[in-house]
Amino acid sequence: MSEPLRLGVAGLGTVGVGVVKIIQQKANLLAERSGRPIEITAVSARSRDKDRGVPLDAYGWEDDPAALARRDDIDVFVELVGGDDGPAKQAIEAALAAGKDVVTANKALLAHHGQRLAELAEDAGHVIRFEAAVAGGIPVIKALTEGLAGNDVERVLGVMNGTCNYILTRMENAGLSYEDAFAEADGLGYLEADPTLDVGGIDAGHKLALLAAIAFGTQPDFDAVELEGIGSITIEDIRQAADMGYRIKLLGVAQLTGRGLEQRMSPCLVPAISPLGQLEGGTNMVVLEGDHAGQIVLRGAGAGQGPTASAVMSDVIDIARGTRLSTFGQPARGLRKARPARAAVPAPYYLRMELVDKPGALAKIAAQLGEAGISIDRMRQYGHEATTAPVLIVTHRTTRAALDEAIRGFETTGVLASTPVAIRIEEV
Amino acid sequence: MSEPLRLGVAGLGTVGVGVVKIIQQKANLLAERSGRPIEITAVSARSRDKDRGVPLDAYGWEDDPAALARRDDIDVFVELVGGDDGPAKQAIEAALAAGKDVVTANKALLAHHGQRLAELAEDAGHVIRFEAAVAGGIPVIKALTEGLAGNDVERVLGVMNGTCNYILTRMENAGLSYEDAFAEADGLGYLEADPTLDVGGIDAGHKLALLAAIAFGTQPDFDAVELEGIGSITIEDIRQAADMGYRIKLLGVAQLTGRGLEQRMSPCLVPAISPLGQLEGGTNMVVLEGDHAGQIVLRGAGAGQGPTASAVMSDVIDIARGTRLSTFGQPARGLRKARPARAAVPAPYYLRMELVDKPGALAKIAAQLGEAGISIDRMRQYGHEATTAPVLIVTHRTTRAALDEAIRGFETTGVLASTPVAIRIEEV
Numbered sequence: 001m002s003e004p005l006r007l008g009v010a011g012l013g014t015v016g017v018g019v020v021k022i023i024q025q026k027a028n029l030l031a032e033r034s035g036r037p038i039e040i041t042a043v044s045a046r047s048r049d050k051d052r053g054v055p056l057d058a059y060g061w062e063d064d065p066a067a068l069a070r071r072d073d074i075d076v077f078v079e080l081v082g083g084d085d086g087p088a089k090q091a092i093e094a095a096l097a098a099g100k101d102v103v104t105a106n107k108a109l110l111a112h113h114g115q116r117l118a119e120l121a122e123d124a125g126h127v128i129r130f131e132a133a134v135a136g137g138i139p140v141i142k143a144l145t146e147g148l149a150g151n152d153v154e155r156v157l158g159v160m161n162g163t164c165n166y167i168l169t170r171m172e173n174a175g176l177s178y179e180d181a182f183a184e185a186d187g188l189g190y191l192e193a194d195p196t197l198d199v200g201g202i203d204a205g206h207k208l209a210l211l212a213a214i215a216f217g218t219q220p221d222f223d224a225v226e227l228e229g230i231g232s233i234t235i236e237d238i239r240q241a242a243d244m245g246y247r248i249k250l251l252g253v254a255q256l257t258g259r260g261l262e263q264r265m266s267p268c269l270v271p272a273i274s275p276l277g278q279l280e281g282g283t284n285m286v287v288l289e290g291d292h293a294g295q296i297v298l299r300g301a302g303a304g305q306g307p308t309a310s311a312v313m314s315d316v317i318d319i320a321r322g323t324r325l326s327t328f329g330q331p332a333r334g335l336r337k338a339r340p341a342r343a344a345v346p347a348p349y350y351l352r353m354e355l356v357d358k359p360g361a362l363a364k365i366a367a368q369l370g371e372a373g374i375s376i377d378r379m380r381q382y383g384h385e386a387t388t389a390p391v392l393i394v395t396h397r398t399t400r401a402a403l404d405e406a407i408r409g410f411e412t413t414g415v416l417a418s419t420p421v422a423i424r425i426e427e428v
Numbered sequence: 429m430s431e432p433l434r435l436g437v438a439g440l441g442t443v444g445v446g447v448v449k450i451i452q453q454k455a456n457l458l459a460e461r462s463g464r465p466i467e468i469t470a471v472s473a474r475s476r477d478k479d480r481g482v483p484l485d486a487y488g489w490e491d492d493p494a495a496l497a498r499r500d501d502i503d504v505f506v507e508l509v510g511g512d513d514g515p516a517k518q519a520i521e522a523a524l525a526a527g528k529d530v531v532t533a534n535k536a537l538l539a540h541h542g543q544r545l546a547e548l549a550e551d552a553g554h555v556i557r558f559e560a561a562v563a564g565g566i567p568v569i570k571a572l573t574e575g576l577a578g579n580d581v582e583r584v585l586g587v588m589n590g591t592c593n594y595i596l597t598r599m600e601n602a603g604l605s606y607e608d609a610f611a612e613a614d615g616l617g618y619l620e621a622d623p624t625l626d627v628g629g630i631d632a633g634h635k636l637a638l639l640a641a642i643a644f645g646t647q648p649d650f651d652a653v654e655l656e657g658i659g660s661i662t663i664e665d666i667r668q669a670a671d672m673g674y675r676i677k678l679l680g681v682a683q684l685t686g687r688g689l690e691q692r693m694s695p696c697l698v699p700a701i702s703p704l705g706q707l708e709g710g711t712n713m714v715v716l717e718g719d720h721a722g723q724i725v726l727r728g729a730g731a732g733q734g735p736t737a738s739a740v741m742s743d744v745i746d747i748a749r750g751t752r753l754s755t756f757g758q759p760a761r762g763l764r765k766a767r768p769a770r771a772a773v774p775a776p777y778y779l780r781m782e783l784v785d786k787p788g789a790l791a792k793i794a795a796q797l798g799e800a801g802i803s804i805d806r807m808r809q810y811g812h813e814a815t816t817a818p819v820l821i822v823t824h825r826t827t828r829a830a831l832d833e834a835i836r837g838f839e840t841t842g843v844l845a846s847t848p849v850a851i852r853i854e855e856v
Contacts, residue, residue: 018720022578022720026578026580029580029645030577030578032645032758032759032762033577033757033758034577035754035758035759131575137718137720137721137722137724138724139570139571139574139575139576139724142567142570142571142574142575143567143570143571143575146567146570146574146742146745146746146751147559147567147570147571147739147742148567148738148742149458149461149462149741149742149745149746150450150454150458150737150738150740150741150742150744150745151738152454152457217457217460273706275703275706275727278701278703278706290565290738291734292446292450292565292734292735292737292738292741293565293728293729293734293735293738293739294565294728294729294732294734294735295728295729296565296566296567296726296727296728297725297726297727297728298724298725298726298727299703299724299725299726299727300721300722300723300724300725301721301722301723304722306719306720306721306722307720307721307722309578309720310576310578310579310718310720310721311575311721312578313577313578313720314574314575314576314577314578316578317574317577317578318574318577321751321752321753322750322751322752323574323749323750323751323752324749324750325749326463329461330460330461330463331460331463334460
C-alpha cells in the first residue's frame with residue numbers, strides 16, 4: 001500500500017461535512033479502491049466551535065483557507081468555501097502555488113476565473129478537478145471529459161438547477177402560480193440566499209459554461225451565456241404547453257455553430273415524452289450528444305450532501321489513483337476563445353398573446369409572421385368571455401431574429417392586447 | 429507533445445472499423461485531448477482482402493491476433509475479435525505477457541475469465557479496460573468504477589440488451605406476438621447469430637456480472653447469474669401489466685444482501701412512469717444506486733458502430749492520458765468470492781393464471797396465498813366467455829420461495845386451468 005493521500009478540507013458546510021463523513025465511514029473501501037489510504041490532515045471553516053455532528057479533533061485547524069492550502073502536510077486542497085471570488089479564489093491560487101492538486105465544487109468561481117486557474121494549474125503541473133460543480137452526484141464532468149473523449153460533441157443540454165425544476169413541476173402538477181411555487185420552494189430551503197442565482201438561471205448558467213468549455217475545447221465564458229430566468233413563466237403557459245404535448249423546463253443548451261458558440265440558459269418547451277420532459281422535481285438531467293456515441297442521458301440528484309460529497313470524493317479518488325487530467329480536458333493554453341453566437345440555431349417557437357376581439361385580428365398576426373418568413377405549425381384561438389381573445393401559435397423552425405421582427409410587426413397591427421410571450425421549443 | 433500511443437487492432441468487424449474511422453477522422457482532436465497522438469500500427473482480421481470502406485494500407489497486418497498482440501511496435505492491444513474463449517483469450521494473454529495494455533469490448537470473455545485475466549494484468553503491471561463491453565456508448569463502467577468510487581453501491585440494475593427491449597416494446601406498442609416481434613427484430617439484423625444470447629438473457633447476463641464485480645468488489649461470476657429469457661412473455665402479460673401501470677422489461681439486477689450476492693437477469697415489471705419503464709426500443713439504461721450519490725440513471729445507445737467505438741476510444745484515451753486502473757476498480761487479488769444468493773430480496777409479484785369457472789375457485793387460490801404468508805395487493809377476475817376465468821393477482825412483497833410454495837399449493841386445489849405465470853415487480 002502506498003503513502004496516504006492527505007487532504008486539507010476548506011469549508012465545513014453541508015458538502016464539507018459530507019466529505020468528512022465519507023472519509024471517516026469508508027476508510028477501508030476508499031483505500032481498496034484508491035490503492036492508498038485517503039486521510040484528512042487539516043480543515044478550515046469560519047467557526048471552530050460549531051458542532052457539525054462529526055468529530056474533527058483529529059484534524060489540524062486553520063482559520064484561513066489559504067493557510068490550509070499552503071500547509072506542507074497536505075497533498076490535495078479541497079475547496080468547499082464557495083463564492084466566485086475572495087477567499088476561495090485566493091486559497092486555490094495559494095494551493096497551486098504551493099504545489100497542491102485542487103478539488104472544488106465551486107461552479108461560480110470556475111465559470112468566471114476557470115481559464116486563469118486552469119493555466120495556473122497547468123504551469124504548476126497540478127490539477128483542478130470539479131465534478132461536484134455540475135449536477136451534484138451525476139458524474140457528468142467525467143462522462144464528458146473522459147467517456148466521450150473520442151467524440152466531437154454536437155450539443156450539451158440539460159436541466160441543471162433542481163430548484164427551478166421543482167418550481168416548474170409544482171406549477172404544472174399542483175396548478176400553483178409561480179409566486180406560490182417559489183414560496184413553497186423557499187419554505188423548503190431550496191433557494192440560495194440570493195434567489196436570483198436559482199430562478200434567474202445564473203447558477204445553472206455557470207454549470208453550462210463549464211460543460212461548454214469541455215465539450216468544445218473553448219475557454220469557459222460565462223459572460224457569453226444568454227440568461228433568462230423562469231420568473232416570467234405563467235401557469236397559463238405551462239397549461240397550454242402541456243395541452244400541446246410539451247413541458248416547460250429551464251434548459252441549458254450549448255452548441256458550436258458556424259457562427260460561433262451558442263450558450264443559452266432559458267425556459268424552453270421540450271416534448272413531454274422526452275427524458276427531459278419527464279424529469280420531475282428537484283432532479284437534474286444532462287444530455288450529451290456525441291457524433292459517435294449518440295445521445296447519452298444522465299439523471300440524478302443535482303444537489304444535497306450525499307450526492308455532492310460523492311462527486312468530490314470521485315475527484316479525490318481519481319487523484320489518489322494517479323489520474324491526471326487537464327482542467328477542461330485538454331491543455332488550458334490550447335483552449336480557443338469562442339466567438340459568442342446568440343440564438344444562431346433555428347427552432348420552432350411557442351407564442352402566446354391576447355388579441356382584441358375583432359374580426360380579422362388573427363389574420364393580421366398571421367400576416368406579420370408570413371412577412372417575417374415564418375410559417376405556422378399550429379394556431380389556436382381559445383374560447384373566452386373577456387373582450388380580448390387568447391391566441392396560441394406554434395411556428396415552424398425559425399431564427400430568433402425573424403421572430404423578433406415578427407413580434408415588432410405585431411405591435412403595428414393594433415390588435416395586440418398583451419405583450420406576446422415567446423418560448424423556444426428545443427428539439428430533443 | 430509526447431510519444432504516440434500505438435495500437436494494434438484485432439478484429440475489423442463493425443466495431444473495429446468504427447475505431448479505425450475515429451482514429452483516422454479525429455487525429456488532431458484525439459492528440460489534443462490525450463496529450464499525445466494516437467496511432468494504429470497494425471491490424472488483424474480473418475480476411476485481408478475484404479473491402480471494409482476504410483483505408484488500411486498504412487497499417488501492418490497480422491493474420492493471427494496473438495501475433496499482433498506480441499508485436500514490439502504496439503503499446504495497446506485492442507481486442508474486438510469476440511468469443512468467450514479461443515483466439516480472443518489467447519491474444520489477450522499474449523498481449524499481457526508481452527507487456528501491453530488491453531482494451532476489449534468482449535463481455536463474454538470477461539464474464540467467464542475476467543478474474544484470471546485481471547490477475548494476469550495485475551501481475552504484469554498492465555491494465556485491461558472494457559467500457560465497450562457494457563451498454564455500448566454509455567460510459568457506465570467509468571461512472572461506476574470512478575464516478576461512484578466514494579459510495580457503497582446498494583444496487584445496480586438496468587436494461588442492457590437492446591434487442592430484447594425492442595421486442596418487448598414492439599409487443600406493447602404494436603400488439604405483436606412474441607414470435608412476430610422476434611421475427612421483425614431478426615429481419616432488422618438485431619439478433620445475434622445465436623439468438624438465445626439475446627432473448628435468453630445471456631448477453632445481458634454477461635454485462636450484469638461485470639457490473640456486479642465492480643459494484644461490490646467481488647470476483648465476476650457469470651455462472652451465478654440467475655437467467656430467465658423473454659421467450660415466455662405473452663402479449664396478454666404485457667397488456668395486463670400496462671393496465672396496472674407497469675411495463676415488462678428484461679431487467680438485470682445485482683444486489684449484495686445479507687445472504688450473499690444476488691444477480692438476476694429476468695423479465696420484471698417496472699412502473700410505467702419510471703425511467704426504466706419509459707425506455708423504448710433498442711436503447712439501454714443502467715441505474716446505479718450509491719449510498720451517497722443516490723440513484724444515477726444513464727441512458728443511451730447500447731450497440732452499434734459509433735457508440736461502441738466511442739466506448740473503445742474512451743478507454744484508449746484514458747491509457748494515452750496515463751490513467752491506470754485495476755480491471756474491476758480494485759486489485760484483482762483483493763476481490764472477494766461472493767456467495768450466490770437466489771432471490772434473497774423480497775418483492776411484490778404479478779401472477780396470472782386461468783381458473784376453472786366454478787364458485788369458490790378464486791377463494792381457494794387466495795387461501796393458498798394466505799397459507800404461504802403472502803398478502804394480496806390487488807386481484808382481478810376478468811370477464812370471459814370460455815369455461816375458464818382469467819385471474820390476475822398482484823401480491824405484496826414476498827420471497828420467491830414463499831411464492832413457489834403458494835404456486836405448489838394452487839396445484840392441489842383442482843381449480844387451476846393453466847400454469848400460473850409469475851413475474852417479479854422490481855421496485856425502482
